[in-house]
Ligand code: FAD
């Protein structure tokens with residue numbers, strides 16, 4: 001008989017309600033081995049096809065089942081530079097786990113019975129980190145490119161992954177980041193209760209050991225242009241600029257006080273320590289009736305941060321997520337939705353914001369919504385919300401966080417006319433080499449194709465690094 005999945009350890013909702021401690025504790029060694037043994041080692045495994053970077057999952061699960069963690073780490077790092085990160089944040093239920101033989105065909109996401117590949121991967125990544133194991137994929141493999149240098153712009157997963165791959169090929173890499181801390185969304189967006197910062201610190205330290213030079217507080221496009229970088233002798237430039245510009249709803253009242261974009265809200269807390277006010281001088285206001293607009297990971301992160309801040313400040317928890325479709329259509333990871341519910345977040349589905357009303361001082365007071373029902377599927381197969389006539393209703397709201405999507409960061413692209421952009425302002429690239437319309441300039445991550453995932457950004461970074469090495473080698 002098939003064994004049941006090994007239960008994943010988590011902090012109870014009561015223990016995590018007024019702190020930012022990591023919620024999912026994951027698998028210890030015994031759990032990881034037992035779960036890996038559930039893998040039936042399919043002859044023709046589909047799980048690897050579900051992984052955007054095509055990790056040999058069958059192989060690493062077998063290695064874990066045999067207690068060969070060093071081997072498993074090598075197998076994973078062959079395709080994935082940051083296993084401890086992906087093991088925590090990958091939407092595995094739509095990727096490798098969905099492709100697992102234990103998920104029923106045509107299911108919208110992975111079944112509970114699917115092997116917990118991501119949590120085993122997390123265990124292996126953490127094991128490597130804990131034991132300071134440096135696998136061959138974290139070492140320089142060539143010295144023939146020592147005379148070549150490449151500039152990488154942006155320190156999100158795309159930039160970090162590209163920088164690492166280039167450094168391994170012996171190329172001198174300088175990485176420019178506009179913010180004062182490195183990591184992109186992994187640092188300023190995803191809260192610590194999902195991704196503790198020592199993981200990013202470890203990976204960045206490894207890159208430094210590989211020789212990558214990091215330059216924070218440097219905005220390419222302002223402090224120097226792309227052409228300036230070439231003039232300084234860089235042979236290629238990689239752009240991992242991300243999608244850091246919030247999308248607003250364009251409704252009346254959106255500029256009232258106490259309305260934040262999710263980016264600003266999360267950045268203030270994650271990067272500027274707003275949760276530690278007054279020790280840190282970067283407060284966020286904390287409302288009594290907080291509403292978050294959206295249904296993606298950014299919305300879940302904002303809601304879970306907001307309700308923690310309410311509790312930590314002695315305010316009765318009252319945080320609502322307003323989404324215009326239903327739970328099934330929510331793009332957020334299933335685990336985050338589950339955790340949000342456990343933590344007391346209220347969900348208001350099929351509600352489309354129509355207008356924001358303020359008080360006499362210009363502070364938001366009410367969110368007016370229209371009730372929706374689901375109509376025909378859109379081009380992505382998600383059923384569209386259709387407004388029901390005469391269905392207006394009001395929700396009390398003294399703080400609103402808008403997580404309705406993110407667009408391209410255009411600081412650099414707006415001053416680099418040689419770069420061809422699509423109608424959303426994303427950089428157009430050759431899908432195989434990631435080279436842009438500007439010769440020797442490559443791009444990857446969310447600046448190509450819009451808001452995506454960490455592992456997709458890394459996949460593009462790897463492609464670009466490979467093409468850069470090839471191009472530089474023949475010059
Ligand atoms: P980013 O991570 O955005 O990094 C880009 C970096 O470039 C930034 O640090 C920026 O400051 C810098 N930069 C931009 N312009 C310049 C310039 N001109 N000069 C110098 N530096 C510059 N994905 C998942 O897979 N799982 C999740 O659970 C998940 N949760 C998310 C939660 C939130 C709140 C958000 C916002 C996103 C989430 N995502 C998640 C998406 C994922 O984080 C992104 O797809 C990924 O970070 C994209 O990587 P990137 O390297 O392209 O860009």
Ligand code: SF4
Nearest residue numbers: 051086090095096118
């Ligand atoms: Fe699954 Fe993500 Fe790991 Fe690939 S990187 S095996 S998709 S958890």
